[in-house]
Each structure stands twice: as C-alpha cells, then as structure tokens.
Amino acid sequence: MRGTAYEGAGRLRTVQVDVEPPGPGELQIAVAYCGLCGTDLHIAHGDMDARVSTPLIFGHEASGTVAAVGAGVTGWAVGDPLTVMPLIWDNSCAACLAGHQHICQNLTFVGIDAAGALQQRWTVPASIAVPLPPSLDLRTAALVEPVAVALHDVRRSGLQPGDHAVVLGGGPIGVLIATVARHAGARVLVGEIDPTRRALIASLGLDVLDPENGLAAEVERRTAGNGADVVFEVSGAAAAARGATALARVRGTIVIVAIHAAVREIDLQRVFWRELRLLGARVYQRSDFERAITLLDEGVIPARQLISGVVALDDTAGALADLSAGRAMKILVDVAGQENRR
Numbered sequence: 001m002r003g004t005a006y007e008g009a010g011r012l013r014t015v016q017v018d019v020e021p022p023g024p025g026e027l028q029i030a031v032a033y034c035g036l037c038g039t040d041l042h043i044a045h046g047d048m049d050a051r052v053s054t055p056l057i058f059g060h061e062a063s064g065t066v067a068a069v070g071a072g073v074t075g076w077a078v079g080d081p082l083t084v085m086p087l088i089w090d091n092s093c094a095a096c097l098a099g100h101q102h103i104c105q106n107l108t109f110v111g112i113d114a115a116g117a118l119q120q121r122w123t124v125p126a127s128i129a130v131p132l133p134p135s136l137d138l139r140t141a142a143l144v145e146p147v148a149v150a151l152h153d154v155r156r157s158g159l160q161p162g163d164h165a166v167v168l169g170g171g172p173i174g175v176l177i178a179t180v181a182r183h184a185g186a187r188v189l190v191g192e193i194d195p196t197r198r199a200l201i202a203s204l205g206l207d208v209l210d211p212e213n214g215l216a217a218e219v220e221r222r223t224a225g226n227g228a229d230v231v232f233e234v235s236g237a238a239a240a241a242r243g244a245t246a247l248a249r250v251r252g253t254i255v256i257v258a259i260h261a262a263v264r265e266i267d268l269q270r271v272f273w274r275e276l277r278l279l280g281a282r283v284y285q286r287s288d289f290e291r292a293i294t295l296l297d298e299g300v301i302p303a304r305q306l307i308s309g310v311v312a313l314d315d316t317a318g319a320l321a322d323l324s325a326g327r328a329m330k331i332l333v334d335v336a337g338q339e340n341r342r
Contacts, residue, residue: 003119004316004333005055010046012317017057019121022070027126029082031335033142033310034117035061036319037172038236038259043112044320047261052112059118059333060086060111063132063141073126081132083144084117084124085289086110102285109283118316120335130289133297139310140296140303142332147292147301148284149257150176154184155288156281157230157255161185164228166219166247169235170197170208172306172330173257177232178206183300186230189222191215191240194326204302211240219247227252227274234258238265245270253277306330310339 003017022028036059042048043058052058066080076082089096089104096104108114110124132141150173159165165181167174170192178188178201191211192198201208209215219228227249233240236258244254245267254276271278295301308328311319319331 001120002313003057004059004313005057006043006052008046008049008054010044012044012320014314014316015055017119017121020123022068022123024071025073025126026070026123027066027073027076027082027129028068028070029062029064029084029122029124029129030067031062031064031117031120031122032138032338033063033332034059034335035142035146036316036323036331036333037061037146039112041320041324042259044317045324048112057115057119058111059116060084060109061142061145062117062122063138063144064122064336065138067121070126076126076129081134081136081138081141082129083132083141083289083293084110085128085130085148085284085286086116086145087283088114088125088128102283118313118333118335130286130293132293136293136297139307139332141293143296143301143303143306143330144289144292146172146330147176147180147296148288149173150180151288151291151295152284153177153232153255153257153281154180156279157232157253159184159186159230163187163230164219164223165189165230165232166191166215166228167232167234168211168240168244169233169237169258170194170201171234174232174234175201175204175206175306175329176301177234177257179204179301180295181230182206183295187222189215189218196326197329200305200329204305211243216243216246223249226250229253230255232257236260238262241266245274245276248274248276250274251276253279255279255281257281307332310334312337
C-alpha cells in the first residue's frame with residue numbers, strides 16, 4: 001500500500017508501506033479521507049522533530065471503513081464506516097485516575113506519537129474507533145475530529161445561550177468554534193486578519209472583522225461597554241494573546257485554544273482587576289466526538305464550504321504548502337484514490 005511519510009528536516013515522501021493483518025484488539029481501516037491541520041503543518045515544517053520518530057506516517061483527521069477485524073474484537077464488521085479518536089491513554093496516571101483521560105500525562109496522540117492516517121491501510125486499537133452513521137458521507141466525516149475540538153472548546157468555556165462570544169482567529173478551528181457557539185445560542189463575532197478568510201466567514205452568516213481595525217470598539221458597542229462573556233484565542237498570535245483580556249467582561253472567560261510556540265505576554269493586571277478566568281482547552285472527549293458526528297450528519301456544520309479542496313496522496317506536500325500560505329481553509333487528502341478514478 002501507499003502512504004505519505006515525514007522523514008525529518010522538513011522532508012515528505014510518498015512511500016510503500018507493508019500491509020499486516022490487525023492483531024488482537026485491533027481494527028484495520030481502509031482510509032478514505034484524511035484532513036490536514038495545523039499540527040500536520042508543524043510536523044512537515046520540522047517544528048516537532050524533537051518529538052516525532054521518523055519516518056512517520058502522520059495525519060489524524062480520518063474517515064474510512066473497516067478492512068479487517070482482529071481477534072477478540074466485537075461489534076465491528078468489514079465495511080462498517082468509522083472515524084478514529086486518536087488518543088491512547090495509560091489509565092494509571094493522576095489525570096486518568098481523576099477522569100481526565102483525554103489529557104493523560106503519558107498520552108499517545110496517534111498520528112504524531114504513532115503512525116497516522118495518511119496510508120491506505122491503517123491499523124488502530126478498536127477502542128479508539130468511533131462508528132459513523134450510514135447517512136454521513138466519508139468526505140464530510142473527515143471533519144469529525146476538528147468539530148470535536150470545537151465542541152470541547154465551547155463546552156469547556158461554559159458558554160450560555162445569549163452570551164457574547166469573540167473568536168480570535170478565523171482558521172478552520174476558529175470557524176468551527178464560531179459555528180458551534182452560534183448553534184448554542186451565543187452572539188458571535190470573529191476576528192480574522194486575512195481578507196479571503198473574512199469573506200468566507202461572512203458567507204457563512206457569521207459576523208467578522210479585522211482585529212486590527214475596530215474589533216475592540218465593536219465588542220464595546222455590542223455589549224454596551226461591558227465586554228464579551230467568552231473570548232476564544234485560536235490564532236496563536238502574540239497580539240491576540242496580549243489583547244484578549246481587554247475584550248472580556250468582568251468575570252468573563254478567556255479560552256486558550258491555539259498552540260502558542262513561545263511564551264506570550266498576558267495582561268495579568270486585567271485578569272486580576274476583572275477577576276477573569278483563563279482556561280486551556282486541549283483535544284476532546286468521546287462525547288465530543290459523538291456530538292460532532294451528530295452535528296455533521298444534521299448539516300449544522302457547513303462542511304462543503306469549509307473544505308477548500310481534495311488532493312491525491314502524492315499531492316500532500318503541495319496541500320500543506322497551500323495551507324501554510326493561507327490559500328485554503330481545509331484540505332482533505334483522498335487517501336483511497338477514489339475521487340481520482342472518477
């Protein structure tokens with residue numbers, strides 16, 4: 001079979017991968033689509049060389065069908081549609097014992113710390129496979145993982161119907177957070193610097209502004225000078241981290257969603273003065289995945305508008321270059337090659 005491997009030092013290559021039957025407790029997946037995300041960009045740029053083992057088949061936003069079932073696995077049959085929640089925890093650390101397995105202190109993130117979905121046959125523990133309804137097409141289902149991220153972020157924030165929410169950063173996760181927050185009954189404003197992305201966000205019926213051109217004033221106007229109930233920092237930019245506290249109301253909440261590559265300056269005086277809550281939100285739980293599937297199946301998430309394009313496995317590097325340059329919102333890799341045969 002074929003796959004895309006990261007070989008270190010910023011190098012990607014399409015490789016031949018041996019197909020092995022699934023072991024006990026495992027499923028072999030015929031991967032249909034794999035979405036590309038910011039973490040994949042970090043891997044491809046060499047930013048995670050200290051963490052990943054090379055060569056690495058990466059990718060974790062996947063959809064597909066069961067190709068083979070390992071010994072002892074029940075409830076699955078060949079051909080069943082599925083996605084994967086790519087987290088393996090140890091069930092013994094303090095976080096796991098407290099019920100926070102998704103942020104296990106020894107977490108294995110499949111697609112980063114272990115082989116991922118950019119291969120035509122992918123073997124995973126059956127415990128991390130999540131069934132899909134037959135009504136959800138596999139292209140749309142490749143968005144389950146990022147939608148689950150957004151659902152977890154919004155749930156963690158404590159957002160309530162009628163709340164004012166500001167989303168700083170209008171990339172895929174930012175747009176999904178804004179969509180989920182709106183569906184939850186919030187009044188949402190997105191800050192995004194890129195004009196092309198702003199146009200797309202506006203076409204989805206979301207309010208959007210350039211954060212460098214009147215965002216703070218608009219938040220003041222909308223909230224009668226009180227500030228937003230929840231601010232989601234999704235951009236990863238130093239200016240956004242620095243300015244987020246100025247947008248939040250008294251006892252408002254700031255949720256840090258982006259992975260910041262460096263230590264950031266935050267106005268702690270404002271945190272103190274307004275008794276703000278500063279929260280981290282990382283990955284997701286099983287309930288977030290299940291809810292994501294429902295929202296996609298019901299058409300709440302504008303999947304068609306968010307998917308900028310679908311590329312062949314051989315074009316993964318080019319797709320990552322487009323994402324890095326801001327020329328696309330979400331790109332899927334057609335791992336199975338099914339769209340290329342049409």
